[in-house]
Amino acid sequence: MSATRTPRYTDEQLRLAARLYYVDGLGQAEVAQFTRISQAKVSRLLALARERGIVKISVAEYESRSPMLEDKLRALLGLETAAVIRTLPGATSSDARRAVGHFGAAIAASLISPGSVVAISGGRTMRELVQNLPADKKAGLTVVQTMGSIDSSVAPVDALELGRVMARRCEGLFLSLNSPAFVPDKRTRDSFLALTQIRAVWQHLSQARVALVGIGTLENSIFVERGILSADDLAKLRDGGAVGEICGRFFNAEGQECDSPWRDRVVSIELDQLRTIPQVVGIVAGSDRSAAIAAAVRGGLLKSLIIDEGGANALPFPSMAGSHSNPHSKPNGNSSSSTPAKLK
Amino acid sequence: MSATRTPRYTDEQLRLAARLYYVDGLGQAEVAQFTRISQAKVSRLLALARERGIVKISVAEYESRSPMLEDKLRALLGLETAAVIRTLPGATSSDARRAVGHFGAAIAASLISPGSVVAISGGRTMRELVQNLPADKKAGLTVVQTMGSIDSSVAPVDALELGRVMARRCEGLFLSLNSPAFVPDKRTRDSFLALTQIRAVWQHLSQARVALVGIGTLENSIFVERGILSADDLAKLRDGGAVGEICGRFFNAEGQECDSPWRDRVVSIELDQLRTIPQVVGIVAGSDRSAAIAAAVRGGLLKSLIIDEGGANALPFPSMAGSHSNPHSKPNGNSSSSTPAKLK
DNA sequence: AAAATAATCGAATAAATATTCTGAATAAAT
DNA sequence: ATTTATTCAGAATATTTATTCGATTATTTT
DSSP states (O other), X not given: OOOOOOOOOOHHHHHHHHIIIIISOOOHHHHHHHHTSOHHHXXXXXXHHHHTTSEEEEEEOOOOBOHHHHHHHHHHHOOSEEEEEOOOTTOOHHHHHHHHHHHHHHHHHHHSOTTOEEEEOOOHHHHHHHHXXXXXXXXXXXXXXXXXXXXXXXOTTSHHHHHHHHHHHHTXXXXXXXXXXXXXXXXXXXXXXXXXXXXHHHHHHTTOSEEEEOOBOSTTOHHHHTTSSOHHXXXXXXXXXXXXXXXXXXXXXXXXXXXXXXXXXXXXXXXXXXXXXXXXXXXXXXXXXXXXXXXXXXXXXXXXXXXXXXXHHHSOOSSOTTTTXXXXXXXXXXXXXXXXXXXX | OOOOOOOOOOHHHHHHHHIIIIISOOOHHHHHHHHTSXXXXXHHXXXXXXXXXXXXXXXXXXXXXOHHHHHHHHHHHOXXXXXXXXXXXTXXXXXXXXXXXXXXXXXXXXXXXXXOEEEEOOOHHHHHHXXXXXOOTTOOOEEEEOBOBSSSSOOTTSHHHHHHHHHHHTTOEEEOOOSBSBOSSHHHHHHHHHSHHHHHHXXXXXXXXXXXXXXXXXXXXXXXXXXXXXXXXXXXXXXXXXXXXXXXXXXXXXXXXXXXXXXXXXXXXXXXXXXXXXXXXXXXXXXXXXXXXXXXXXXTOOSEEEEEHHHHHHSXXXXXXXXXXXXXXXXXXXXXXXXXXXXX
16 A cells, blocks of 8 residues: 655765765755755755764753752752752743753653653643653653633643643643632532542542642732732731642641632642652742742652752752852763754 | 953853754754843854864764775876775766865875975866865965966966965965966977076976876867867877877877977976976876876876776776776774864 | 555755844953 | 953844755555
């Protein structure tokens, strides 16, 4: 039925083109003239030469993480895995999110075993990370949304969207939690939770081996931003001892869920259920989340943390005067990448 | 008077940019966003990273020469150096010239010691070669024209032009032979040769350590092309036994200069003078020059030869049935070039 | 042999990258 | 302190490279 002709360019041709282009510095048009082919073909030949390893490009390792801070973090918080993503001096919080997303993706991916169930929340940093997850065809994950949707307009940072994207990238399955994040009262919430569809999602959640969650603060709340909570609501939560939020559940400095009207109105994974997931990874960027992070760890909500350098530095280390100076080791190995993702 | 500020980009920055671009496959614009600089700067950063060796590109060796044919050539003709430049199947003579020029340049350059006097002739292949000579600042050569100019319009293949180019590339001195190649009669020629200026050039020629010369045929003569010789003139030369030409001097199958009216009218290096130059390198492309090449070597006019594969194969080897098949060895080393000439 | 399916090519074009140019900033030399 | 030469950055632009597209050519299947 299917006719297949293997594309056969001789290595000879490829070596010549690569030599003229990379070593002798001719342009593709010049190489084309030299070898009497079109520039388009030279471009393709060179791409093939890189693929075939006739051309190898190696880049000195950029130390994307700060092992020293990671050690401290692990020691201080008792984390299983701590990844501190370095940022260039003067990085904004948006820079930090991007960096965490970019370099944290591979780390997060390494914590996910193929075929497992992954619980995820939303968030800006989460979004960056999900976007950068390696498109690993063989993963075959089941991605499950841990919290209902904040409102009916689906923002690109919402778990609903992130789950979809993540599942697509891994060619896995996405289970959405078709419910608002907050409902008017407990009774409504309970009736939602009683729905077969929702219960099925819960069922999957209980099998989750990994959860990737963002951590919210009271100061910079997504719920206020989206008009779900008022400043007044927030003040009440704060009075109740809340210092942070995960999946719409507010917790105090000990990492215990605060009693509040919201507690009974949120449709999301229970913190106790979260605690049973073997690997819960906090995906965080920013220096304003120290209290929330510390509390979450203290309460056993997080097992691991992927965080930016600034955020790590802001954590309340016992005694660290002048610890900001030169927090990086300086190795200079040359790591070779035989099949670079792209080359231009 | 002069203020100098060393451009200081940290290797850190370079490694990050290089990593994102080459390893992670981001475009320069994306890298720019990531690091909050302009795309222009990313381009410069990457160039610097390559310069500094943070990015290394290695290309599998393209075997530009045919050692097997070179051995045969050396054995057959008793040459000092024989370089046979490979051509892709189906190469035209123009392709061959380009190939000889490109890959032969480095070989020719290696035969030229710094500061020495180099005699050169014109020709299309010579032109390709000269254009590709490495711009070696430290060479400090003296380049001397071996034959007067064919006509008053300076073609880009004329020795006058090639000498100029070659001297410029090496930041050396060029001595032009300000005379027509052919003058009406012996007397005029002798009066030219008596000129102080011309004698000075001859003086330099006698010090030449190397000569790079093209080899002409009767069939495809530059002099006919430029209207200096008629078909009739050529027939007479052929009758006189001429099989080839170097620097406007026609020689017979033994490599001895033919007696002809032109012999006394040409303003160019004498063949005997050429024979005294320690290293005379023939720069040849094309399969139609076998007789001329063989004769020139026989007559001691050439010590070395840089020739294309086709031209080498056309030479009259004693017994070579089926010698065309697979005349190349097949090594596959990876030669690393730490500072590629260009990279895009 | 004919039909069907891919592979491949180069021209045209889209996209990406390198360079030029201008102005601002910096450091050395008055 | 002012001047001067130089570096640097980014916007605009030129150049180069990658991709799309339609036509063509090869290979396999019927």
